[in-house]
Amino acid sequence: MIQIDWEKVKFIVELCFSLLRSRIRLWSMVLCVFVIGPAGSGKSTFVKEFSEYLDDFEISNVKVNMDPAVDKLPYDPDVDIRDYVTASELEEKLGLGPNGAIIAATDLSVNYLRDVKNNIMSMNPGYVLVDTPGQMELFTFRSSGAEIITQIAEERSCILFLLDSALVAMASTFTSSILLSISVYYRFNLPQIILLNKIDLMNENEIERVIEWISYPDKLLTDLRSEGTSTIVQLNETIVQAIADFMTTFNTIPISAKYRRAFENVYAKLQQIYVGGEDYVTLPP
Numbered sequence: 001m002i003q004i005d006w007e008k009v010k011f012i013v014e015l016c017f018s019l020l021r022s023r024i025r026l027w028s029m030v031l032c033v034f035v036i037g038p039a040g041s042g043k044s045t046f047v048k049e050f051s052e053y054l055d056d057f058e059i060s061n062v063k064v065n066m067d068p069a070v071d072k073l074p075y076d077p078d079v080d081i082r083d084y085v086t087a088s089e090l091e092e093k094l095g096l097g098p099n100g101a102i103i104a105a106t107d108l109s110v111n112y113l114r115d116v117k118n119n120i121m122s123m124n125p126g127y128v129l130v131d132t133p134g135q136m137e138l139f140t141f142r143s144s145g146a147e148i149i150t151q152i153a154e155e156r157s158c159i160l161f162l163l164d165s166a167l168v169a170m171a172s173t174f175t176s177s178i179l180l181s182i183s184v185y186y187r188f189n190l191p192q193i194i195l196l197n198k199i200d201l202m203n204e205n206e207i208e209r210v211i212e213w214i215s216y217p218d219k220l221l222t223d224l225r226s227e228g229t230s231t232i233v234q235l236n237e238t239i240v241q242a243i244a245d246f247m248t249t250f251n252t253i254p255i256s257a258k259y260r261r262a263f264e265n266v267y268a269k270l271q272q273i274y275v276g277g278e279d280y281v282t283l284p285p
C-alpha cells in the first residue's frame with residue numbers, strides 16, 4: 001500500500017496557491033502615472049501620445065484629466081474632473097479672477113475624488129495616465145494637490161516630471177528646473193522620472209551638454225561658476241551635490257512627446273516601477 005506523506009502534499013498545495021495568488025495580484029495591479037511639470041512643458045501632449053503608444057501594444061490605459069481650468073485638450077479624457085467642477089463656472093458664479101477661480105476649482109476637486117477614483121477603477125486599467133494642471137505651483141504646493149495624489153494613487157504609482165527643453169538651455173536654468181523636480185519629490189514622495197521633453201527642438205550639442213551636466217556634476221559646477229550664477233561658492237557646491245545625488249537615484253530621459261521619441265525608454269522604466277514598486281528607488285538605474 002502506498003504511503004501518502006500528507007505534510008508534503010499540504011506543502012505543495014500551499015505553494016501552488018501562494019504562486020497563483022502572487023500572479024493574480026500582478027495581473028490585477030495598476031500603475032498610476034502622474035504627469036507633472038511647468039506650464040506648457042507638454043504634459044497633455046505626452047498623455048495623448050503615450051496613451052496611443054500603449055494602445056498600439058494593446059496595453060490597457062485610462063486617460064484622466066485633473067486640470068479643471070483647461071479649455072481644450074489634445075485627447076478625449078476617459079475620466080475628466082471638468083465633469084464635476086470647472087474654473088470658468090466658478091469665475092462666473094463667484095465673481096473670482098482667473099487665478100482665484102483656478103485655486104478654488106483645484107481645491108473643490110477634492111470633493112469629487114471618490115467618484116473620479118471609482119470611474120477609473122471601473123475601467124479596469126493597467127496604466128492610469130493622470131494629466132495635472134498647468135499651474136504646477138498651485139497643484140504641487142497646496143494641500144489639495146497632495147490630497148488628489150493620495151486618493152488617486154495606487155500601490156504602484158510614480159511621477160513623470162516633464163521639463164521643457166527651453167528650460168535647460170543654461171546651467172542656471174537647468175539647476176533651478178531640477179530643484180523644482182526635487183521639491184515635487186519632497187512633496188509627494190513617489191518614485192520619479194524626469195522627462196526632458198521637446199528634444200526635437202534641440203541640436204545634438206545642446207542635448208550632449210545636458211547629458212554631461214547629468215553625468216558629470218563637476219562640469220555643471222564649472223558652468224554655473226562661469227555663468228556667475230551665485231557668488232556663494234559653498235551654496236553652488238552643495239546644490240550641485242544634491243542634484244547629483246537626486247539624479248543617480250532617479251533617471252532622466254530625453255524625449256519628444258510630440259514625435260513619440262524614446263517612448264520605449266519611458267515604458268521600460270515604468271515597467272521597472274510596476275514590477276519593483278517602492279523598491280525601485282533602491283534598484284540600480
Ligand SMILES: Nc1nc2c(ncn2[C@@H]2O[C@H](COP(=O)(O)OP(=O)(O)OP(=O)(O)O)[C@@H](O)[C@H]2O)c(=O)[nH]1
Binds near residue numbers: 045
Ligand atoms: N516641438 C515640440 N512641441 C511640443 C512637444 N510636446 C508638446 N509640444 C507643444 O508644446 C505646447 C504645449 O503642450 P501641452 O501638451 O499643452 O503642454 P502642457 O504642459 O499640457 O500645458 P499646460 O497644461 O497649459 O501647462 C503645444 O503647442 C504642444 O504641441 C514636443 O515634444 N516637441
Ligand SMILES: [Mg+2]
Binds near residue numbers: 043045
Ligand atoms: Mg495641459
